Amino acid sequence: MRTSTRASGASPLMYVTLTLVVLLSIAPLYFMLVMASRANSEILSVPPPLLPGDQLAGNIERVFANEDVQFGRALLNTLLVASVATVAVVLTSALAGFAFAKLRFRGRHGLLVFVVATMMVPVQLGLIPLYMLMTEVGLAGGLASVTLPFLVSGFGVFFMRQYASQAIPDELIEAARVDGASTVRIFWSVVLPALRPAAAVLGLLTFMERWNDFLWPYISLDFNHPTVQVALSRLSGGYYTDQALVMAGTLMGTLPLVVVFILFGRQIVGGIMEGGVKS
Amino acid sequence: MTAVVFEKATRRFPGQDRPAVDALDLHIDDGEFLVLVGPSGCGKSTTLRMLAGLEDVDDGRILIGDRDVTRRPPKERDIAMVFQNYALYPHMTVAENMGFALRIAGTRKAEIRRRVAEAAEILGLTDYLDRKPKALSGGQRQRVAMGRAIVRSPQVFLMDEPLSNLDAKLRVQTRTQIAALQRRLGTTTVYVTHDQVEAMTMGDRVAVLKDGVLQQVASPRELYDRPVNLFVAGFMGSPAMNLLDLPLVDGGVRFGSTVLPVPREVRDAAPGPTVVVGLRPENLAVGGEGMAVRVDVVEELGSDAFVYGRADGIDEPLVARDDGRRPPAKGARVRLRVLDADAVHHFDPVSGRRLGR
Helix, strand or coil: CCCCHHHHCCCHHHHHHHHHHHHHHHHHHHHHHHHHCCCHHHHHCCCCCCCCCCCHHHHHHHHHHCCCCCHHHHHHHHHHHHHHHHHHHHHHHHHHHHHHHHCCCCCHHHHHHHHHHHCCCCHHHHHHHHHHHHHHCCCCECCHHHHHHHCCCHHHHHHHHHHHHHHCCHHHHHHHHHCCCCHHHHHHHHHHHHCHHHHHHHHHHHHHHHHHCCHHHHHHECCCCCCHHHHHHHHCCCCCCCHHHHHHHHHHHHHHHHHHHHHHHHHCCCCCCCCCCCC | CCCEEEEEEEECCCCCCCCCEEEEEEEECCCCEEEEECCCCCCHHHHHHHHHCCCCCCEEEEEECCEECCCCCHHHCCEEEECCCCCCCCCCCHHHHHHHHHHHCCCCHHHHHHHHHHHHHHHCCHHHCCCCHHHCCHHHHHHHHHHHHHCCCCCEEEEECCCCCCCHHHHHHHHHHHHHHHHHHCCEEEEEECCHHHHHHHCCEEEEEECCEEEEEECHHHHHHCCCEHHHHHHCCCCCCEEEEEEEECCEEEECCEEECCCHHHHHHCCCCEEEEEECHHHEEEEEEEEEEEEEEEEECCCEEEEEEEECCCCCCEEEEEECCCCCCCCCEEEEEECCHHHCEEECCCCCEECCC
């Protein structure tokens, strides 16, 4: 029996497998870059080009110049929508998760079940009622209609609750109480710092979800308020599709996500709770 | 003056038949070091948490100084608590941990820095003020937890088994340090432990609890010399007191080949034909006239040896303290004699209460 897998390091087979997985993961991104940097005719030639060309700047310029697409505005819109939703979801989920995990109040269990139940309703099922609701309150068409419904997340609350109940010992909260902190103060000074790794993960997931959301914004938003995914769909409209143009747009639509991933990824540091209490 | 008073304080946990703490009456004097001791589940931690305001009081009252704090939240009680697992804030440095309560209270920064430095000096933590808890050893974390308490100069210190996570040697060292620190600061302290050695060595007085009921509160000497019932007699002292249910005969109780005299008032108070006789191991010696036993185990501690033996017709083993140089061998047959007949304890076999003075 091998007991020292961790100490002896990975086997050559493991390295080969991992290398393959990495190449397979990178391939689509690479070909996105290849196609975005070529003329449309080059892309359709056989065999297809395997190396990046020199048309990247021109293609990107054409994406931003297209007045039907409004790509620059779409980028800003999406950044705004996704950022607001991310901050709101992380904050409300941390608050509610802390309450569900650590505070005793009447109806706690029933409310949690309700929160979890909201996760079971498929998005598609909510589209029509949501559209009617947004029209009713006069928000249909604008950015508010794709932001407001996503400020709170059942999954986020549940996720934070699970993390808080295992990562924050009761004694830590009691110690803060004895030190004279109010519940709000305990949340800001003790709980939120402890939830940071989970908040980073949740923030990342939420931002990606909002950034990539297509169906609801496509239905709800009017011509003058596109998000990135909606704008991309307009790039490929018409009688013939300029693949180089679409790929240049997709590249521009993906880069911000990569940047966000790098920024948030740094926050996901394990072991932040280490040393506070001895278990 | 900060005395702490429990008046018939009771805590019932939902779904449990008997209260976790049952009508506790306890008066802790100003500046006193009181130890709450008992086996696990006896209600000692619940009692402390009631005093801290972390646990509701279902009946009765708790007073700190002259103030009734029964329904007050922790922050209005002016207490500081040291937790068993220290409960240090992991993302704050040692200095921030110690100054947190003062910061919340709105104390000026310079004042916080001065008081933290002062406490760090007392506890030998000056070099570690900028470290995070995870960069500290167990003993240092324990001292930070102490520091967090003393920085505030509270009216009462509450300590919930603060030494149980330390290794044996450090525990003994820290025990004396805490006791000395408390005497120096003169702050009323309530200290919870399940370790009767800690209770005996640290407390001005010790309160023994069992099943949520206070059994006895007295000085360590008094608890040792005059336990009020069988539970306290068996709990305090290591090895435990020998408790033997022996028949009353003319002139006393039969103890092997001899008769141990029993005082008049004990004989009068005994409800039946037997009494429980309590003999500390140091009141039994090997040799002479007394109970014949077969030696099961000999524990040699260097200076002393504890001899565990079994007598015919008695279930529990008897323990005697013997000279550490030449104890009897395992399996030997010896007699155990009583050294001081006046130091023998007597208990009612039915109620377990102490009989006589």
